[in-house]
Amino acid sequence: MSETWNHVACPGCSCLCDDLSVQFDGDRLLSFEPACPRGEQWFRTRCESSPRGPQVAGVTVDYDSAIAVAVEILRAADYPLIYGLSQSATPGQRAAIALADALGGVADTTASLDHSAAIMALQEFGEVTCTLGEIRNRADLVIFWGCDPASSHPRHAERYSIHPRGRWLPGGRSDRTVVMIGTAGQVEQCRLDAEGTKPDITIAIQPGQDFETLSILRRIVRGDQVADVPAPLQQLVPLMKSCKYGVFFYGLGLGGDGDSESSTAAPIDHVNIAALLQLVAELNAFARFTARRMGRHGEVSGADNVLCWQTGYPFAVDFSSGYPRHNPSEFAADGLLARGDVDAAVLVGAETIPRFSAAARKHLESIPTILLDHPAAQSPFQPTVEFSTAVYGLHASGTTFRMDNVPIALRAMIPTQLPTDAKILADLTNGLA
Numbered sequence: 051m052s053e054t055w056n057h058v059a060c061p062g063c064s065c066l067c068d069d070l071s072v073q074f075d076g077d078r079l080l081s082f083e084p085a086c087p088r089g090e091q092w093f094r095t096r097c098e099s100s101p102r103g104p105q106v107a108g109v110t111v112d113y114d115s116a117i118a119v120a121v122e123i124l125r126a127a128d129y130p131l132i133y134g135l136s137q138s139a140t141p142g143q144r145a146a147i148a149l150a151d152a153l154g155g156v157a158d159t160t161a162s163l164d165h166s167a168a169i170m171a172l173q174e175f176g177e178v179t180c181t182l183g184e185i186r187n188r189a190d191l192v193i194f195w196g197c198d199p200a201s202s203h204p205r206h207a208e209r210y211s212i213h214p215r216g217r218w219l220p221g222g223r224s225d226r227t228v229v230m231i232g233t234a235g236q237v238e239q240c241r242l243d244a245e246g247t248k249p250d251i252t253i254a255i256q257p258g259q260d261f262e263t264l265s266i267l268r269r270i271v272r273g274d275q276v277a278d279v280p281a282p283l284q285q286l287v288p289l290m291k292s293c294k295y296g297v298f299f300y301g302l303g304l305g306g307d308g309d310s311e312s313s314t315a316a317p318i319d320h321v322n323i324a325a326l327l328q329l330v331a332e333l334n335a336f337a338r339f340t341a342r343r344m345g346r347h348g349e350v351s352g353a354d355n356v357l358c359w360q361t362g363y364p365f366a367v368d369f370s371s372g373y374p375r376h377n378p379s380e381f382a383a384d385g386l387l388a389r390g391d392v393d394a395a396v397l398v399g400a401e402t403i404p405r406f407s408a409a410a411r412k413h414l415e416s417i418p419t420i421l422l423d424h425p426a427a428q429s430p431f432q433p434t435v436e437f438s439t440a441v442y443g444l445h446a447s448g449t450t451f452r453m454d455n456v457p458i459a460l461r462a463m464i465p466t467q468l469p470t471d472a473k474i475l476a477d478l479t480n481g482l483a
Contacts, residue, residue: 052080055463061137061443062092063203064345064453065182065210077464086204087244096441099426101468105436113469120435121481123418127394129370130155133383134399135353137424138471139448139460143356145475146398147367152479154370156392159353160402161365162382164302168343169354169364170378171323178330180297180340181454182209187216188338191293193229194249195326196260197301197344200241206344207243211299218294227289232303233257253282260304264325271332291336300326301344345453352451387413396420396478398471403430420478422471440468 052075059068067089073080077097082090104116111119124130132150135143136159150157161169171177185192192211199206207213212223219225227250230240234254241247255263263283269276270287290296304322326341333339345351354364361367363376366383379385386392387410395414397403400423403411414431421433424441442448443460445468450458 051075053463054081055461058463059443059450059458059460060086060089060092061450061460062086062089064351065203065206066450066452066458067205067209068458069209072463074464084205084208085244088204093444095426096424096444097464099424101425101466102438104438107434108432116435116437117474117477117481120420120478123394123420123434124153124396124478124482127153127155127392127418129392130394130396131383131386131392132157132396132398134160134397134402134422136160136350137399137401138353139442139446139450140352140356141448141472142398142442142470142475143353144360145472145479146396147357147360149396149475149479150367151369151374152482154372156369156381156383156386157357157361157367158381158383158386159350159357159365160399161350161354162378163384163402163405165343165345165350165354166365166378166382167320168300168323170320171327174320175324175327176331177327178334178340179342179454181456182211182342182452185295185297185340185342186210186214188218188295189216189297190219190225191227191229191289191296193231193290193296193298194240194242194344195231195298195300196303197232197299198240198303199299199344200243200246202301202344204244206299207247211297212242212247227251227293229253229286229289231255231263236303251282251285253286260322261325264322264329268325268329268332271329271336290333290339293337296333296337296339298326298330298339298341299344300341342454351453351455352449352457355451355455384410387411392417394418394420396422396475397433398422398475399424400427400429422474425468437471437474438468439471439474440466442470446470 054073056071058070058072060070071083079094079097103110106119130153132146147157215222229251230249231253237254330339330341358364361374366378366381368375368381384406388407390413419433420435422437422439425438440446445466447462448460
């Protein structure tokens, strides 16, 4: 018998749209509205996959036996790593931090691969920020830098940034000026939504010239005389100084390898983002201006939030001294694994493992590993112990965080016998006592 659920939140991307109507027949997805290819794929792959029981060395065992093996792995470890959490929710993230604390190991999130530059920049310079609702109602100048919202956040333009009629923007799209900035040869193909909406202005910059471009913009905003300013930048500065409310949405392409969400942050990319945040702060002398990062995963903001309120730090947190310490260059998962510093790993989601360095992947495959992931996930290696977990927002309720750090409630809609990651992690912690 089919059942329809309304006002459902979608963890398919960090927009976390909460206006969905979904219809299920058992564990089969019948309909998904409004249309969003990314969101529909997220629901379909997770609800229609075949659940499997816990496995030890690739052999299916009962739950208690798998927990017992995992506990012994953690008992024998001197310095274990707990990593992932971007496909979890608040209950699982809290349980992961409690386990890392009990073990005296390290807790790290996928932010260390994707958003460490943005976090380091705001730690150093601060951030003028806002909610997506504020942007929807007020922002008459919207600037995307180093991102392709049509592919990474398909309904971002529809719900928040471009098309909606806001309280002070009754004309919707006609009341907004939209600018797209990115790497030459790539930004020209970027679009605002799945319908192919183009920005009003496209500014192409040469690879590796983000910092120089931001420095020029800051100098012009301050009133300095700058020679040989490119025409697009001359056009942009008056728009920024004369708008009523402006916002920068920046992605991994800000100083990275390009404008797609496959871009990876480089070690110095926080300098580029810091320059952007400083520009935003200086623009507030002329207009209300804010900045928001375009998160890659639906719950990476939640993992950062939970770690912050539990430890004071957003990622790469070490507990080996009996209290939390934070140092991205020392405690980030990729570096720990590449150096061979950890001797066991608990992976709460393995979606970013293929993006680790070759040395990190090689060491990960040489140590005992415990993997918790959703039933449809394909593990990039053979873990020692593997658990299929219930999916938050489908099988289990929980709290997640939107890209603007607004908490969104997830609902349980399909019954399952699978345990949540919170239960598994709590059982591991209790087994160590």
